[in-house]
Amino acid sequence: MKTFLNALLVILIMVPATLMAQTTVTGTVTDKANAMPLPGVNVIIKGTSRGTSTDFDGNFSLEVSQGETLVISYLGYTPQEILFSGQATIDVALVEDAAQLDEVVLIGYGATTKQDATGAVEKVGDEDFNRGAIVAPQQLIAGKAAGVRVTTGGGAAGEGGEIRIRGGASIGTEFGATNDPLIVIDGLPIDQRGGAQGSRNALNAINPADIEDFVVLKDASATAIYGSRASNGVILITTKKGSANQPLKLEYGIQASTRRITNTVDNLSAAQYRQVAEADGVDPSEFGNANTNWQDEIYTTGIGAIHNITASKGYENFSFRVNYNHVSQEGPLLGDLYERNGFNTSFVHRFLDNDLKITAIARGIQDEYQYAEDGAIGAAVRFDPTQPIRNPDGSFYQYGTTANLAPANPLFTLAETEDRQTIQRFIGNFNIDYNFWFLRDLKLSVNGGIDYAENSGFRFAPANPNNAGAFNFNGQSQGLNRNTSLDFLLNYKTFVESINTNIDITAGHAFQEFYIRTDIDEVSGPNTTIDTDINRNALLSYFARASFDIADRYLISASFRRDGSSRFSEDNRFGNFPGVSVGWKLMNESWMQDSFFSNLKLRAGWGVTGQQEIGQNYGFQGIYTPSRNDQANIQFGTTINGEPIFIRTLRPEGFDENIKWEETTQYNVALDYGFFNNRLSGTIDFYYRETEDLLATVPVPSGSNLRDLITTNVGEITSRGLELTVNGVIFQKENFGWDTNFNVTFQEQEVTRLSLNNDPNAFFLVGGISGGVGNNIQILRPGFDPTTFFVFRQVYDNEGNPIEGSYVDVNGDNQITEADRQPYKKATPDAFIGWTNNLRYKNFDLNFTFRGSFGNYVYNNNASDTGNLNAITNQPGYLANGHASVLDTGFTNQNLFSDLYIERADFVRLDNISLGYTIPFEKMTLRTSLTATNLFVITEYSGLDPEIGNGIQNNFYPRTRDVVLGLNFTF
Incomplete structure (x- = not known):
C-alpha cells in the first residue's frame, strides 16, 4: 500500500x-x-x-x-x-510583403503607389505627426519631410506657420508674388492668400486631429497638373473618414497645456540703465524709484485646452465619421486668446454594387480671436525700467504730454485695447465616383467644393496719453470670402496583355472662383473712413495625364494643364503647363534578383508650372480707387441749409496691360533605395529650377505710369537643391521597437536677372527695418540670394572692438557713401534637417523630433536700433530703455547698416518630445501622454530667436515652450 x-x-x-x-x-x-x-x-x-x-x-x-x-x-x-x-x-x-511599396499615395487628381510614383512625392501620415496641443495643422509636419521647412510666426494664440517647399520659386518678399504652396483639402484648393479675413492662419479651419495624412508634391512633374498655382509645390491634405464594416467607435480626447515664452529681448536692467544714463549726463532725479522688467510684466503663462469627441461607424455600403472639436488657447501676451468650435463630418455611401460612390464632407467652424495689442511688445522693450507700472493713485504711469513721441505704458495699452474678430466658416466637398457598367475600366469623378467664410470684428485703441493731439480709434469691419470649385474628370485604367503594360489615363475640366468683400467703418478724431472693397478672380482649366507601367519595370507619366486666369488680359490669359517623368524599377530586373537591395528605383522628371498670386486682381487694366476718408474728399457746393457737400475723389492706379504668369521650369533626378528588406530605406533627390517673368511690385521712372510702383514681370531666379532621406527600423521586437527618420536638405537660390530694361546692375531694396522711415536692409540683385543683406563692412580696432561709424571704403573714393554698402550673408539656410525617433516598450511609447538649420543669418534690428546712447538719453522729452549691446560697443548713435548686426543663426531645436502610455481594458483603451514643444535651442545667436522667417528681428512675438498633458479614451 x-x-x-x-x-x-x-x-x-x-x-x-x-x-x-x-x-x-x-x-x-x-x-x-x-x-x-x-x-x-x-x-x-x-x-x-x-x-x-x-x-x-x-x-x-x-x-x-x-x-x-x-x-x-x-x-x-x-x-x-x-x-x-x-x-x-x-x-x-x-514571403516578402509588398504592402509597403504598394502603399497608396495621392497625386493630383488621382492616386498611385509608392513603387509606381515617378515624381518627388512624400507622404506624412498620422503616425508620423508631431504631438501635443497643436492648433495649426502645418505644425504636424515640421521637420518630417525633406525639402519642406515650416516656420511658426511666433507664440501668438492661434498662430500659423510659413511653409516653404524647396525654398519657394518666387521672390517672396513684401514686394513679390507669394512663395506659399498650393494647399488642397479633400480635393478643394484653398485660397493661397488666406481663406478668411481676420484669421492668423488660413488652415485653422482644419482640426489637426481630423487629418489622416499630408502628401507633399515637390517637383514640377508631380505638380504641373495643378498648373498656374503649383510653382511653390502642392500639399494634399486628406481628412479621416469612417471605414466599411466598422463597429461603432467612440473617442474622446483632451489636451491641457501651459505656454510660456522662452526668451526676451536683451535690454538693460534697471541698474544697468541708471549707470549708463547717468554716465551720459542724465540727472539721477529723472529716474524713477522702481525696478521694472516691462517684458516680464506683459507676458504671462498661457493656459489652453483642446477637446475632441468623435463617433464613427461603417456598414457594408455606408460609413460615417462625426467630430466635435473645441480649442481654447491663451497666448503669453496678456489678453491674447483664440477659441475654436468646429463640427467635422464625413459620409460615404456606395450604390449599384459599389459602382457608384458618393462622399460628402462638411465642416462648420467658428473662430474667435481676442487680439492682444502686439505694439505693446515694442513699447515694453523701450519703456524706462526705473518707472513703476502704476502711480500711487492706481492709474497707469505715463511719460506725460511733454513727450508726444513717447510710447504709452505697455500695460495700459494691453488693458485698454479691445480687438476682437469672429469668423464663421463652412468648408464642404461633394464627390461622386461612378464606374461605367459598359466599360468597367472607365470611371467618372465629379468633385464640387465651397469654402465660405464671414467675419465681423471691432477694434478700439485708446489715444496715446503722452500725445495731446492723439485720438481714440474706433473701427468695425465685416468681410466675406467665398471660394467655389467644380471639377469633372474621366479616368481609364486597363492592362494591355499584348504589350505587358498597365495604362492609366485621366482627363478633366476644372473651374474655380474667388470672391472677397470687405466693409470698413473707422473713426479716429475728425477722420472717418467708410469703404467697401470687392475683389474676385476665376480660373478655368483643362488637364490630362497618361501613365504607363511597362512590364512592371519601366514607368512613364506625362501631364498637361491649360489654365486661364481673369487676373491677366485676353492676350496673356491662358498658360500651358506640361510635365513628364520616367522611372526605372531596377529591383524588378532579372539581374537584380539576388542583390542585397530590397528596393531600387531611378526616376527623373521635368515640368513647367506657374504663379499668379500677386495680391491684386485687376493689375492689367486701368482702375480708379475712391477716397476712403473725409480728409481725401473735396467740397462740391452746399445744401439748402448752407452745409458743405463733400464728394469722394477717384485716384487712378498704375497698371501693366502686358502682365503675365510667372513660369517655373524644374528638373528632378532621384534614386529610391531600400536595404535589409527595407529596414533601411530612403531617397536621394536632386532638383534644378528656373523661374522667368518674376512678378513683383517695383519702382518705375517718374511719369512712365500713373504711380511710382507697379506690379509687373521683372526678371529671373534660379535654385537648386539636394534632398536626402533615411528611414531606419533599428529594433523590431514584440515588446520593443525603435524606428527613425532623418532628412537633410541642401539648397541654393540666386536672382539671375532683375530689371525692366536688361540692366545687369539693377537692384531693389527690400526688408524694412525699425530705426527710421523707409530704411531697408536687404537687396534683390542679380547673383545673390533674394534674402541677402545689404550693409557696410564694419571696421574694428586692434582689440577687436567695433569703431563707431567706421566702415570699409569699398570703392576707394575716400568717403563712405551708399556705394560702399555691399551684399553680405543671407537669411535663408544653406541646409536644414529633421530627425525623428519613435520608440516603444510594451505599452509605453516615446517620440521626439529635432530640427536644425545651418548657414542662415539674422539681422538683429533690436540691437541696431536701440543699442546706442542716443536711443536711451536723447529721446524728445523722455528717457527710453536700450539694447544691452551698448555695454559692449559704447555706440552713441544708430549704426543701422553695419554688418555688426548680421549674426549667424545656426540652430538645433528639440522641437517636440512626447511620452505616452496605453492601458487596454476590456471595452475601452486609455492613452495618457505628456508632451513638450520647443524644449531647448542650441545656437550662438544672441538675439531673441534664431528662427525668423524674413531674417529681420524687431517687434517679434516670442515663441513659447508648451507642456501638454493628454488623455484619450477609445470605446
Missing part, C-alpha cells in the same frame, strides 16, 4: 511536469524568393513575451512547450504562425 501511494505521488508530480516540459527547438529562417538567410527575425511564443531572434545566418534556438504556437515575423515580410507538436527542427521561408 505504501509503495502504491508513493508511486501515485510520483505520477501526480510527473504528469504536470511532463505536460509543462519544454523542448529546445532549432531552426532557420530564410527568404523564400532567394533562399538567403534572414538575420534579426522575431520568433515569439504567441500570447507571451518569450522569444528570440535569428542570428546573422538566420538561425534560432528556443524552448517551446507542446501545443504552443510560434509567431515568426520580420519587417517587410508576411508573418507566419506554426503550431509546435514535438518537431525538433523548424525551418521557415518567409
Whole structure:
C-alpha cells in the first residue's frame, strides 16, 4: 500500500511536469524568393513575451512547450504562425510583403503607389505627426519631410506657420508674388492668400486631429497638373473618414497645456540703465524709484485646452465619421486668446454594387480671436525700467504730454485695447465616383467644393496719453470670402496583355472662383473712413495625364494643364503647363534578383508650372480707387441749409496691360533605395529650377505710369537643391521597437536677372527695418540670394572692438557713401534637417523630433536700433530703455547698416518630445501622454530667436515652450 501511494505521488508530480516540459527547438529562417538567410527575425511564443531572434545566418534556438504556437515575423515580410507538436527542427521561408511599396499615395487628381510614383512625392501620415496641443495643422509636419521647412510666426494664440517647399520659386518678399504652396483639402484648393479675413492662419479651419495624412508634391512633374498655382509645390491634405464594416467607435480626447515664452529681448536692467544714463549726463532725479522688467510684466503663462469627441461607424455600403472639436488657447501676451468650435463630418455611401460612390464632407467652424495689442511688445522693450507700472493713485504711469513721441505704458495699452474678430466658416466637398457598367475600366469623378467664410470684428485703441493731439480709434469691419470649385474628370485604367503594360489615363475640366468683400467703418478724431472693397478672380482649366507601367519595370507619366486666369488680359490669359517623368524599377530586373537591395528605383522628371498670386486682381487694366476718408474728399457746393457737400475723389492706379504668369521650369533626378528588406530605406533627390517673368511690385521712372510702383514681370531666379532621406527600423521586437527618420536638405537660390530694361546692375531694396522711415536692409540683385543683406563692412580696432561709424571704403573714393554698402550673408539656410525617433516598450511609447538649420543669418534690428546712447538719453522729452549691446560697443548713435548686426543663426531645436502610455481594458483603451514643444535651442545667436522667417528681428512675438498633458479614451 505504501509503495502504491508513493508511486501515485510520483505520477501526480510527473504528469504536470511532463505536460509543462519544454523542448529546445532549432531552426532557420530564410527568404523564400532567394533562399538567403534572414538575420534579426522575431520568433515569439504567441500570447507571451518569450522569444528570440535569428542570428546573422538566420538561425534560432528556443524552448517551446507542446501545443504552443510560434509567431515568426520580420519587417517587410508576411508573418507566419506554426503550431509546435514535438518537431525538433523548424525551418521557415518567409514571403516578402509588398504592402509597403504598394502603399497608396495621392497625386493630383488621382492616386498611385509608392513603387509606381515617378515624381518627388512624400507622404506624412498620422503616425508620423508631431504631438501635443497643436492648433495649426502645418505644425504636424515640421521637420518630417525633406525639402519642406515650416516656420511658426511666433507664440501668438492661434498662430500659423510659413511653409516653404524647396525654398519657394518666387521672390517672396513684401514686394513679390507669394512663395506659399498650393494647399488642397479633400480635393478643394484653398485660397493661397488666406481663406478668411481676420484669421492668423488660413488652415485653422482644419482640426489637426481630423487629418489622416499630408502628401507633399515637390517637383514640377508631380505638380504641373495643378498648373498656374503649383510653382511653390502642392500639399494634399486628406481628412479621416469612417471605414466599411466598422463597429461603432467612440473617442474622446483632451489636451491641457501651459505656454510660456522662452526668451526676451536683451535690454538693460534697471541698474544697468541708471549707470549708463547717468554716465551720459542724465540727472539721477529723472529716474524713477522702481525696478521694472516691462517684458516680464506683459507676458504671462498661457493656459489652453483642446477637446475632441468623435463617433464613427461603417456598414457594408455606408460609413460615417462625426467630430466635435473645441480649442481654447491663451497666448503669453496678456489678453491674447483664440477659441475654436468646429463640427467635422464625413459620409460615404456606395450604390449599384459599389459602382457608384458618393462622399460628402462638411465642416462648420467658428473662430474667435481676442487680439492682444502686439505694439505693446515694442513699447515694453523701450519703456524706462526705473518707472513703476502704476502711480500711487492706481492709474497707469505715463511719460506725460511733454513727450508726444513717447510710447504709452505697455500695460495700459494691453488693458485698454479691445480687438476682437469672429469668423464663421463652412468648408464642404461633394464627390461622386461612378464606374461605367459598359466599360468597367472607365470611371467618372465629379468633385464640387465651397469654402465660405464671414467675419465681423471691432477694434478700439485708446489715444496715446503722452500725445495731446492723439485720438481714440474706433473701427468695425465685416468681410466675406467665398471660394467655389467644380471639377469633372474621366479616368481609364486597363492592362494591355499584348504589350505587358498597365495604362492609366485621366482627363478633366476644372473651374474655380474667388470672391472677397470687405466693409470698413473707422473713426479716429475728425477722420472717418467708410469703404467697401470687392475683389474676385476665376480660373478655368483643362488637364490630362497618361501613365504607363511597362512590364512592371519601366514607368512613364506625362501631364498637361491649360489654365486661364481673369487676373491677366485676353492676350496673356491662358498658360500651358506640361510635365513628364520616367522611372526605372531596377529591383524588378532579372539581374537584380539576388542583390542585397530590397528596393531600387531611378526616376527623373521635368515640368513647367506657374504663379499668379500677386495680391491684386485687376493689375492689367486701368482702375480708379475712391477716397476712403473725409480728409481725401473735396467740397462740391452746399445744401439748402448752407452745409458743405463733400464728394469722394477717384485716384487712378498704375497698371501693366502686358502682365503675365510667372513660369517655373524644374528638373528632378532621384534614386529610391531600400536595404535589409527595407529596414533601411530612403531617397536621394536632386532638383534644378528656373523661374522667368518674376512678378513683383517695383519702382518705375517718374511719369512712365500713373504711380511710382507697379506690379509687373521683372526678371529671373534660379535654385537648386539636394534632398536626402533615411528611414531606419533599428529594433523590431514584440515588446520593443525603435524606428527613425532623418532628412537633410541642401539648397541654393540666386536672382539671375532683375530689371525692366536688361540692366545687369539693377537692384531693389527690400526688408524694412525699425530705426527710421523707409530704411531697408536687404537687396534683390542679380547673383545673390533674394534674402541677402545689404550693409557696410564694419571696421574694428586692434582689440577687436567695433569703431563707431567706421566702415570699409569699398570703392576707394575716400568717403563712405551708399556705394560702399555691399551684399553680405543671407537669411535663408544653406541646409536644414529633421530627425525623428519613435520608440516603444510594451505599452509605453516615446517620440521626439529635432530640427536644425545651418548657414542662415539674422539681422538683429533690436540691437541696431536701440543699442546706442542716443536711443536711451536723447529721446524728445523722455528717457527710453536700450539694447544691452551698448555695454559692449559704447555706440552713441544708430549704426543701422553695419554688418555688426548680421549674426549667424545656426540652430538645433528639440522641437517636440512626447511620452505616452496605453492601458487596454476590456471595452475601452486609455492613452495618457505628456508632451513638450520647443524644449531647448542650441545656437550662438544672441538675439531673441534664431528662427525668423524674413531674417529681420524687431517687434517679434516670442515663441513659447508648451507642456501638454493628454488623455484619450477609445470605446
